[in-house]
Amino acid sequence: MSPSTSPRVFTEREVARHCTKDSCWVLLGTRVYDVTAFLRMHPGGEALIRSRSGKDISRVMEGPPHRHSENARRWMEQYYIGELDRESGAHEAQVLRERKTASEQPDEKTAQKVKMVEEISPYSKCSSVDLDKDLVDWRKPLAWQVGHLGEKYDAWVHQPVDRPIRLFGNPLLEAGTKTSWYWVPVVWLPLVFYVSWHCYTTMAQGTSRVFLTSDFSIPIHKYSFPVFFLMGWFLWSFIEYCIHRFVFHMKPPAHNYYLITIHFLLHGQHHKSPFDGARLVFPPGLASIVVGAFYAILHQLLPDIIGLSVFVGGLCGYVVYDMIHYYLHYGSPKKGSYLYDLKAYHVKHHFEHQRSGFGITTTFWDHPFNTVIPDEKF
Numbered sequence: 233m234s235p236s237t238s239p240r241v242f243t244e245r246e247v248a249r250h251c252t253k254d255s256c257w258v259l260l261g262t263r264v265y266d267v268t269a270f271l272r273m274h275p276g277g278e279a280l281i282r283s284r285s286g287k288d289i290s291r292v293m294e295g296p297p298h299r300h301s302e303n304a305r306r307w308m309e310q311y312y313i314g315e316l317d318r319e320s321g322a323h324e325a326q327v328l329r330e331r332k333t334a335s336e337q338p339d340e341k342t343a344q345k346v347k348m349v350e351e352i353s354p355y356s357k358c359s360s361v362d363l364d365k366d367l368v369d370w371r372k373p374l375a376w377q378v379g380h381l382g383e384k385y386d387a388w389v390h391q392p393v394d395r396p397i398r399l400f401g402n403p404l405l406e407a408g409t410k411t412s413w414y415w416v417p418v419v420w421l422p423l424v425f426y427v428s429w430h431c432y433t434t435m436a437q438g439t440s441r442v443f444l445t446s447d448f449s450i451p452i453h454k455y456s457f458p459v460f461f462l463m464g465w466f467l468w469s470f471i472e473y474c475i476h477r478f479v480f481h482m483k484p485p486a487h488n489y490y491l492i493t494i495h496f497l498l499h500g501q502h503h504k505s506p507f508d509g510a511r512l513v514f515p516p517g518l519a520s521i522v523v524g525a526f527y528a529i530l531h532q533l534l535p536d537i538i539g540l541s542v543f544v545g546g547l548c549g550y551v552v553y554d555m556i557h558y559y560l561h562y563g564s565p566k567k568g569s570y571l572y573d574l575k576a577y578h579v580k581h582h583f584e585h586q587r588s589g590f591g592i593t594t595t596f597w598d599h600p601f602n603t604v605i606p607d608e609k610f
């Protein structure tokens with residue numbers, strides 16, 4: 233909202249009306265926020281916000297149960313829609329009383345106020361990023377701008393915003409950077425099923441052997457495919473941690489334009505806009521480079537059928553990882569479930585603890601690497 237326009241004013245009754253999952257408003261003092269779009273994404277669950285709709289949540293934002301981060305508060309400002317008219321409650325009661333006794337129509341001033349409130353769509357909110365004040369120009373593609381931010385890049389990229397990113401001006405190039413989530417299972421699951429079936433049936437014949445030297449070999453148990461498959465999945469969880477921590481979160485030198493740009497394209501843009509649904513999963517073209525390298529290494533290191541079984545377990549782990557990552561951003565898991573804890577953990581990685589909490593499908597590897605997000609203390 234530009235500073236020259238005066239804020240919209242809502243009556244208490246109007247604010248209280250927005251208490252459903254299709255329209256949920258909350259207050260910080262007299263400031264009114266339409267948080268409907270964020271309900272499903274809230275790591276504390278929808279119910280926590282909905283149960284306080286129409287109410288002042290200033291104290292709740294301080295916690296307990298949770299002291300919200302700076303970024304969570306900044307994030308909330310994107311949903312600011314106007315101010316509460318404190319006197320409206322008393323005024324409306326007075327109007328109602330007068331109407332009841334004298335069956336009168338409300339005065340002109342009240343009618344005007346009601347009309348103004350009714351005209352405001354519940355989804356009309358102020359611009360989520362102040363285009364004039366930000367360090368980059370959101371009206372232009374971002375890919376070639378971020379490299380110029382220098383030492384301001386790190387802080388800027390870790391202040392998330394709720395708006396989609398345009399990376400490139402060229403429409404074809406731009407479209408190539410976007411992937412709908414379902415392409416991941418569509419492309420990779422047939423391969424997972426086919427290779428798994430091939431490995432399972434080959435081993436089930438009971439004739440596979442591992443050659444330790446040219447004339448000494450040991451037999452592979454005919455039902456050992458699930459063991460190698462799970463080993464591959466476990467190996468993937470380690471790769472997932474390493475890629476996220478050491479590649480995606482490498483800190484680019486402040487004066488290296490190209491490394492900053494690469495960081496932004498690989499992962500920075502996901503931290504800047506964590507709910508840009510078109511850029512949450514790996515494009516299959518890019519993923520196939522990693523998948524191909526994973527296959528080539530295992531093929532070199534392990535005997536044929538074992539290497540393939542470990543590979544397909546790892547590939548399955550990757551598909552599950554991408555789906556879970558998508559769900560952690562958009563889903564609303566039940567409190568107490570494994571995914572609820574993972575979601576809270578991952579959103580904290582985005583909003584508050586960008587230097588820890590690198591595990592997505594499991595927090596397991598954060599323990600030996602000492603990057604676990606600490607539990608909250610009050």
Ligand code: HEM
Nearest residue numbers: 275276280281284289292297298300301304308576579583
């Ligand atoms: C209405 C009352 C609210 C309650 C009771 C509440 C409660 C919580 C709780 C319990 C968590 C931690 C989840 C966990 O670790 O298990 C959390 C995290 C979070 N909440 Fe809320 N919340 C409320 C409103 C909001 C609003 C309005 C926003 C922003 C629009 C918000 C944004 C966040 C964010 C971003 C986190 C992740 C951690 C952080 O950055 O602080 N919450 N909330």
Ligand SMILES: [Zn+2]
Nearest residue numbers: 480481499581
């Ligand atoms: Zn990250």
Ligand SMILES: [Zn+2]
Nearest residue numbers: 502506557578
């Ligand atoms: Zn994420």
